[in-house]
Amino acid sequence: xxxxxxxxxxxxxxxxxxxxxxxxxxxxxxxxxxxxxxxxxxxxxxxxxxxxxxxxxxxxxxxxxxxxxxxxxxxxxxxxxxxxxxxxxxxxxxxxxxxxxxxxxxxxxxxxxxxxxxxxxxxxxxxxxxxxxxxxxxxxxxxxxxxxxxxxxxxxxxxxxxxxxxxxxxxxxxxxxxxxxxxxxxxxxxxxxxxxxxxxxxxxxxxxxxxxxxxxxxxxxxxxxxxxxxxxxxxxxxxxxxxxxxxxxxxxxxxxxxxxxxxxxxxxxxxxxxxxxxxxxxxxxxxxxxxxxxxxxxxxxxxxxxxxxxxxxxxxxxxxxxxxxxxxxxxxxxxxxxxxxxxxxxxxxxxxxxxxxxxxxxxxxxxxxxxxxxxxxxxxxxxxxxxxxxxxxxxxxxxxxxxxxxxxxxxxxxxxxxxxxxxxxxxxxxxxxxxxxxxxxxxxxxxxxxxxxxxxxxxxxxxxxxxxxxxxxxxxxxxxxxxxxxxxxxxxxxxxxxxxxxxxxxxxxxxxxxxxxxxxxxxxxxxxxxxxxxxxxxxxxxxxxxxxxxxxxxxxxxxxxxxxxxxxxxxxxxxxxxxxxxxxxx
Numbered sequence: 001x002x003x004x005x006x007x008x009x010x011x012x013x014x015x016x017x018x019x020x021x022x023x024x025x026x027x028x029x030x031x032x033x034x035x036x037x038x039x040x041x042x043x044x045x046x047x048x049x050x051x052x053x054x055x056x057x058x059x060x061x062x063x064x065x066x067x068x069x070x071x072x073x074x075x076x077x078x079x080x081x082x083x084x085x086x087x088x089x090x091x092x093x094x095x096x097x098x099x100x101x102x103x104x105x106x107x108x109x110x111x112x113x114x115x116x117x118x119x120x121x122x123x124x125x126x127x128x129x130x131x132x133x134x135x136x137x138x139x140x141x142x143x144x145x146x147x148x149x150x151x152x153x154x155x156x157x158x159x160x161x162x163x164x165x166x167x168x169x170x171x172x173x174x175x176x177x178x179x180x181x182x183x184x185x186x187x188x189x190x191x192x193x194x195x196x197x198x199x200x201x202x203x204x205x206x207x208x209x210x211x212x213x214x215x216x217x218x219x220x221x222x223x224x225x226x227x228x229x230x231x232x233x234x235x236x237x238x239x240x241x242x243x244x245x246x247x248x249x250x251x252x253x254x255x256x257x258x259x260x261x262x263x264x265x266x267x268x269x270x271x272x273x274x275x276x277x278x279x280x281x282x283x284x285x286x287x288x289x290x291x292x293x294x295x296x297x298x299x300x301x302x303x304x305x306x307x308x309x310x311x312x313x314x315x316x317x318x319x320x321x322x323x324x325x326x327x328x329x330x331x332x333x334x335x336x337x338x339x340x341x342x343x344x345x346x347x348x349x350x351x352x353x354x355x356x357x358x359x360x361x362x363x364x365x366x367x368x369x370x371x372x373x374x375x376x377x378x379x380x381x382x383x384x385x386x387x388x389x390x391x392x393x394x395x396x397x398x399x400x401x402x403x404x405x406x407x408x409x410x411x412x413x414x415x416x417x418x419x420x421x422x423x424x425x426x427x428x429x430x431x432x433x434x435x436x437x438x439x440x441x442x443x444x445x446x447x448x449x450x451x452x453x454x455x456x457x458x459x460x461x462x463x464x465x466x467x468x469x470x471x472x473x474x475x476x477x478x479x480x481x482x483x484x485x486x487x488x489x490x491x492x493x494x495x496x497x498x499x500x501x502x503x504x505x506x507x508x509x510x511x512x513x514x515x516x517x518x519x520x521x522x523x524x525x526x527x528x529x530x531x532x533x534x535x536x537x538x539x540x541x542x543x544x545x546x547x548x549x550x551x552x553x554x555x556x557x558x559x560x561x562x563x564x565x566x567x568x569x570x571x572x573x574x575x576x577x578x579x580x581x582x583x584x585x586x
Contacts, residue, residue, distance in 0.1 A: 002032050005042070005090065007081050008059075013093065015042050023176075024495075024547055025049045025478075026091065037093065042083055043178070044091040055089040057190040058082050060182060062092075066151045070095070073136075074144035075173040097173030101165035103545070104172070107137070108161045108229035110275060119168040125233060131282075133170055135319050138227050140172045142312035145223065148174075149216055149308060155181040157192035157209050159222035160199045161229065181214050188213050193478040197252035197471060198235065199225050202299055205256055210479045217302035224294035224305065232278050236260060236295060240271035250582060252482055262288070263296035286314055464506055465539050467571060467579040469497040476553065482583045486562045489585060491553030494569070499545045509536045511572040514554055517565025522554065531572070 001017040014034075019027035026045040031037045045054070061079045069076040079092040106113060107123050123130050141164060148154050156163075158179055165173040181192040192209040201221035207214060228236040237254040239261050240246075245268055248254055261269050261276055279288065290306045298305035306314075471480040472492045480495050494512070514522035514532040522532050533552050540546050556562060562585045571579040 003029075006084050006086070007093075008084070011036070013037065013042065013083065015044075024549055030096070031093065039096045040080070040093055041096050042091055042093050044083070050089055050091075052089070053190070054178070055082060057182065058092045058178060060190065061177075064151075064153065066147045066154070068147045071143065073140045073171050075171070076144050076148060076177070077173055077175045078177060092178065094177075097165045097175060098167040098171045101167045101171075101173055103162050104137075104164040104166045104226070104230070105161035105545075107134070107166055108226070108233065110233035122168070131231075132319060134230050135315050136170050137166060137172060138230055139312050139315050139319070140170065141174075141223070141226070142308045142315065144172060144174050145219065146308035146312060149219070153182055153184065155183065155192070155214050155216050156219050156222075157181050157214050158194045158196055158199075159219055159226065160196045161226055164226070181209065183213060186213055194480060196469075196480075197250070197482050198255075198469070200252075200255070201302060202256050202258065203302055205483070208479070210477070215302065217298070217305050220305035220307065221294060221298065221302070223308060223311070224291060227311065228279075228291060231283065232275050234273055234275040236291070238273060239269050239276070241265075241268045242270045243268055250482065258296070258299040260292075260295040260299075262292060263299070284318055287318060290314060463501065463573045463576070463578045464508060465498045465500050467496055467498045468545075470569065470571070470579065470581045471495055472583055473549075482581070483586065484562075484583070485586050486560055486564055488559065489555065489562050490557060490559065491555035492583070493553045494550045496548040496550065496571075497545070498539075498548065500539050506539050507536065508539050508573065509534055513568075513570040513572065515568040515570075516563060517567060522567075524554070 002014045003017060005013050005015065007013060014032040015029040016032065017029075019029050020041075021028040026043055026049060028041050028043050031040040031042060033039075058079050059082055062081060065078050066076065069078050075095060075098060077094045077097060079094050081093040082089065083091045083093055100119075102116070102120075106116070110125065112120055112124055122133055145156065145159075148156065156174075156177070158176070163174065163176045165175060167173075179192055179194055181188060182190040191211075192214065195204065195209050197204075199222040201218055203218070207218075225236055228234075235251055237251050237259055239254070239259065241248060241254070241257075241259050245254070245257055245259060245265075248257060248259070257265075259265055259268065261272050262279060279291070290311065294305045471482055472484075472494050473480050474484055474488065474492060475490045476493055484492070511528065511531045511534045513530075516522055521530075524532070526533070528534055532554060535548075535550050535552055537548050564585050566582055566584050569581050569583065570577055
């Protein structure tokens, strides 16, 4: 069973009846194979997204594609034609991604999902060869997006792992390109409408994709984040900070504040998850410099972030280098999910004291040699005095005084020598004590890991799904974020990104709590007791990932009504809290 649609030139396109994927704006169907479309699909928009502006934007993309959209190891799923149902614009035709592809997001985590087949195990972080494979993924992504950037008309804007597909053999497909920004010079022709807070640069606080020109340096930041996640399994800004930054809980806030753990504010980081240690020990200094350029130097000078061409060339040279740091044994990789701050501090103190001990030991050996030499000199002078004592009294006095000086120096050396021995004993005792403390903390970390696993299992047993992220749109717009201005904000609608924890689908009801900056619960006349509102929805089967755009808006009908400050949002399921996040009204 299939449906028939038409292109602008009235050619018929037949598509399968059942979609194989869906998103916030529409559904994706496979095209029935023809000589014209051998491996293609169509995206058909929901009715409210079938606008004339979107139609014209797609027509522009069809007639102005980048020069190279497909290679042996990459695919840019670019619109090739606009689709109509009779005379009504409904969507567009694009190439299919490589066979057996999955979202890159699944490879950016610390561990692969157990349901993935054996062919994906090469990406397991315990596999000796997985690091080179991951670098090759980065090269293929860099090449694909460099070709899009090179035409100097397109900025992807919403670049994230969910918009990239990867195949078991390392091929990549770039998807969801209909939301990109199109420009000429510094003038925007067609704007982008969406961006994901965890992947946008710090300048996003003053630039809005729906209103402003977005430079290509924006994409360079997003790609650097993605490459970091591919290589290390963790977001580059995932850490805990102190001082003025101790209340910054979201990744977006840490990006805005420049809290890259290996940048100028590294001293503010109090807890650094262990996977970050791979940045220091398991990549070359050249790759480290590229990340520092992207996150540290590029924080204030976005234009100096590495281009995709630079990333591609540098990583490729690392891959072919026979001494590349990633060629190490699997058990050398740092994969722990948890990090105990006390252990990190104790280890640092231990290493510091250990270094001081060896320095003191060297000083002791030097002084010992000096003492021996001094003693030898003392004997020489004594013999000389005996021989010369019969010759001249004045010479005897001279040498006698000199001898006293030598004795005083020797005594001083003895005192220093004894002090050093005492210090050495003290440091050895401290080292032994710290070693015991290190072992105790290691046992405590193992215990905490077990507790964390129990908590994760408890959450999964309580909830049939896991929320990955929540962001919001203002008054039903297509732009989602976590920061808004009071003068332009009315009703906020949440969007949930979540993953099913169950094999079979089920209906679920979520309860939301919104808290004002002063801690008071936000409630309306329709609010259920103890909550702000609730929402029922269907959880998909087969452990699928999905997005829920909640139809329930909370806010005010007039502008300037939202009090300024930081709002907390809690999500509850069956009387249990399962997720919390924040948004800000400025």
